Amino acid sequence: MKLFLKYFGILVISSTMLIACKEKQQINENTKVWAWLSGSFISTQPDTTATELLEYYFNKAKETGVDAIIIEVHGGYPKTDSTNITDFVDYEAINIINKTLPYAKKYGIEIHAWIWTTNRCEKNLRAAHPDWYQVNAEGNSCLDIKLYNRxxxxxxxxxxxxVLEYLKDRVAELAKIDGIAGVHLDFIRYPDAILPYGLHESRGVVQDKxxxxxxxxxxxxxxxxFKTQTGIDPLELDDPTENAEWMQYRWDAITKLTNALAEEIHRYEKIATAAVFASPEESRKLVRQDWAKFTELDVIFPMIYHKFYDAEDIWIELATHDGVEEMAANKCKGYLCSGLFIGHVPIDKIDEMIGYATNGGSKGICFFSLEGINKIPNYWEKLQESITKYKKH
Ligand SMILES: [Zn+2]
Known part of the structure; x- marks a missing residue:
């Protein structure tokens, strides 16, 4: 009996150690599951509510098989609206990360700080540097008009x-935080020259060109x-979209900015990622974002929210494929991971949609968003089943 207990004891210890080792195993990048989560509740809700929500989402994410959470720390309505026009440190973003990190550690989930990049509406920045903001072809600054009524x-x-120096500072103050896995650049583009087609009616715009x-x-x-480079004042162009150099100038501006920010994130040995429009072609056309040239990023997440483009489900595969091909042609150092919008992924079609992304060449999969999953009854359970199957591949 004693002998049996001894063996049994060793067995128990061994299995516990095995489990412990397993949890420390590296994430398999080929089937890594990512999810976006808005972090605004951490600063808008009372501490106890925020704590409960963090516990809830991290626990659910872990159960479901999510490996990395991209948490929004700087969004459209940042609280940093003080009149202090000399201190631009995003204390709110740092606070959100610091409150999130214990849960990331507890559940063994990576945390990436998601920030808005060229779309910055802090009131102190607007007051200090109005000249840094973009101007349209009618000569109006986007500070003086409410684009799309937003x-x-x-x-x-x-x-x-x-602007680059300003954004490098914002990225660095997050990337340097111990325990954070990476910084995620969203809205790294021009404002929509044309909105995704499925949104025209609801936004009340006609954008046939x-x-x-x-x-x-x-x-x-x-x-x-641009005049120094080409001798042309772009304001005098009859059809600016027909001028290849002017289009290229704007694509290159975003590309250079992104690659420089990726290098800044890498200085702190963190993962540099970005959310981009669905396909390279649509991105160049709609928002002047030539993301297949974001060569320095580690992961590029095209948001293939296909119904906003009036596209069929199979377009997830086609858009993914186009992105993967162009990234390879441009010798991108990172890889593509398709982003799916929960609202466009019916509960009985999760496997099918993941399949389209995988067939197109997506490495891993990303979902927008954990809050979206939470709103649909039984979605967590169904997603868990799909992720389990996906990771076995
Ligand atoms: Zn400019």
Whole structure:
């Protein structure tokens, strides 16, 4: 009996150790599951509610098989609206990360700080540097008009060196936090020259071509810069979208900014990622974002929210495929991971949608968002089943 207990004891210890080792195993990048989560509740809700919600979402995410959470720490309505125009540190973002980290550690889930990048609407920044903001082809700054009637649609000019320095500081103050896995760049683009097609009706716009009110950046810096390079003032172009150099100028501005920010994130040995529009072609056309040239990023997440593009489900595969091909042609160092919108992924079609992304060449899969999953009855359970199958592949 004693002998049996001894063996049994060793067995128990061994299995516990095995489990412990298993949890420390590296995530398999090929089937890594990511999810976006809005972090605004952490700063808007009382501490006890925020704590309960963090516990709830991390526990659910772990059960479901999510390996990495991309948590929004800077969004459209940042609280940093003080009149202090000399201190731009995003204390709210740092606070959100610090409150989240214990749960990331407890559940063994990676945490990535999700920030809005060129779309910055902090009131102190707007007061201090109005000249940094983009100007449309009618000569109006996006500070003076409410683009698409959205208060938060205020966009920094990606060509200005001061803007790059400002954004490097914002990225660095997050990347340097111990325990954080990476920094995630969202809204790293121009404002929509054309909105995704499925949104035109609900937003009340007619955009059969690019109209000047939605065409940016014609700020003084960009006009002078482009004129030095080409001898042309872009404001004088009859059809700016037909001018290849002017389109290229704007694509390159975002590409250079993104790659420089990726390098800044890497200085702190953290993972640099970005959320981009669905396919390279649509991204260049709609928001001047040539993301297949974001060569320095570790992971690029095209948000293939296909119904916003009036597209069939199979388009998830086609858009993924186009992105993977273009990234390879441009020798991108990172990989593509398709982002799916829960609202466009019916509960009985989760496997099918993941399948389209996988067939297109997506490495891993990302879901928008944990809150979205939470709103649909039984979605957590169904998603868990699908993820379990996905990870066995
Ligand atoms: Zn500009």
């Amino acid at each position: 208060e938060h649609y205020r966009w920094l000019c990606p060509s200005r060196p001061d 690019v109209y000047p009110q939605w065409d940016h950046c014609y700020c003084e810096f960009c006009r002078a810069n």
